[in-house]
Amino acid sequence: MLSPVIVGVDGSAESLAAVEWAAREAVRRDRPLRLVHARNWTRSHTESESANAAQRHVARRTLRRAEEHIRGSVPDVRLTDEQVEGPATAALLKATEQAELLVLGSRGLSGFTGVLVGSVAQGVVATAPRPVVLVRAGEEAEDEHFPADDGSPSTRTGFRDVVLGIDLADACDEVIEFAFEAARLRHARLRGVYAWQPPSAISLGPGDIGLINDPAQAEEWRNFLSTLLRVWRDKYPGTEVLETVVEGKASTVLVRAASAASLLVVGRRLSERPTVPRIGPVTHAAVHHVRCPLAVVPHE
Template sequence: MLASVMAGVDGSAESLAAAEWAAREALRRGLPLRLVHVWDRHPHPAQEESVSAVQRHLARSALRQAQDRARAVCPDVRLANELVEGPAIAELLKAAEDAELLVLGSRGLSGFTGFLVGSVAQGVVARATRPVVLVRAGETAADELVSTDYDSDGPRTGYRDVVLAVDLDAPGDAEIEFAFEAARLRGARLRVVHAWQTPILGLGPGEVDLLNDPHRAEEWQNALTGALRLWCDKYPDVEVVATVTKDQPRTALIRAASGAGLLVVGHRIAERPLGRRTGPVTHAAIHHVDCPVAVAPHV
């Protein structure tokens, strides 16, 4: 199957925002947009025919609505839609195997409570082998752009920064490449952030200087620069600002993403006793960052 940008839609406001974002991304990448709605039929045997007919009607309606929204914002996008029956997480993962990325919606909540990410979206992010982008309800094309005026109605020009969180203890090529490519496609600046903390360990005589914060910050900065050197050479047109900060990774990530157009984080694919799940930094990103979040899996 031809590579595509895929969006999972269900008729909700957040999935419609995801469809719009996916349409814009498909145009940027020169790929078709594939809208997929998954419905899981579990009617009572005595009501199977009538309930299934209603479910199928609602599913087709959700697809049409998403298609209309995508075409409204991107009339030139090549578009296909698909109705799939089965368990949502499994079918979305299966459908996304041939996609370049999968886009899903996340519901915005007010205040410090963060974002409500449904069980389907969380399950997909935890198990996906392709990048997954989560988009909040209400996200529009204007939110990707910077304003040249403090007036919210002022003219907008240029894309907001793409922010990449890098864990130098286990950096993944997948998220680094995704972030550089996203910045290149947008002509945006790429801000790369690594957070570090003073280790808790026993020190012997003469070892106190090992915890000298300025020295450690310089070491981390050099390590980050080294980790990015290959990608900077591969993407010479991307402006890169790489910084290290002494802070909790989750706190630094949320702060860095403020005002960004896209946040990119990695997700290490690993089997755990309770099954695959997201790590604490990725969890914080998808629940508390208000711009679209791309989660790129790596081994």
């Protein structure tokens, strides 16, 4: 049985945007889509059965609204849904164990909405064993595509680039493969982006001072990036690959590169201490500032 694309549903605008994106992605991957609504995550032992029934009714109505939204926009998707009891972080993480990927709605700088507030969202993104994609409210199918010749939004044009943020000191196959596969499914270009900064005098050893502002350093990084991606070019011969090496802060460079992307892909190292969820400064900046859908891919 194929693992589904799973999307968290809470009835918010962000959630509905995530649902629609997840439906399109499920069709691209030829996977079923499962809507998951986590309810009763603050359940009190004193709650009456009537209160529980009311919560189930609200959950059912929320799921039905999401289903109607999908049927109108992505009618070909294979769809199931379920209500699960929380707490929300645990419920979504448990669901993710069975998933191809998990999709959530995001508000960026304003935090996460609905059931995904504060530490819940942080825990899901930082702890999930499978890739998590964050989608902003207002994300439309047209946003994934280049505009038409007259500048108007269109779904008939090609997909914008899939941008892959690469740390050449910690490059991981899982992250690179996810990005190449996303580009292949979209018939889009894959743009690998690496940001580097010259070493400071403090970080250099006694004999290294001549390396500061070395004009050849950028070219060396570019050659390194090209070598790293060569094997993936061979695995995905139909995917056009662009390599970008930019001097600057990684978070700033990636946010800028993602401004014209259909998807940004970044990595997250699996924590050796799962009770202390961390996503790293670059991924943190992407979560808060990137406007396009963001895929956070865990790796060893």
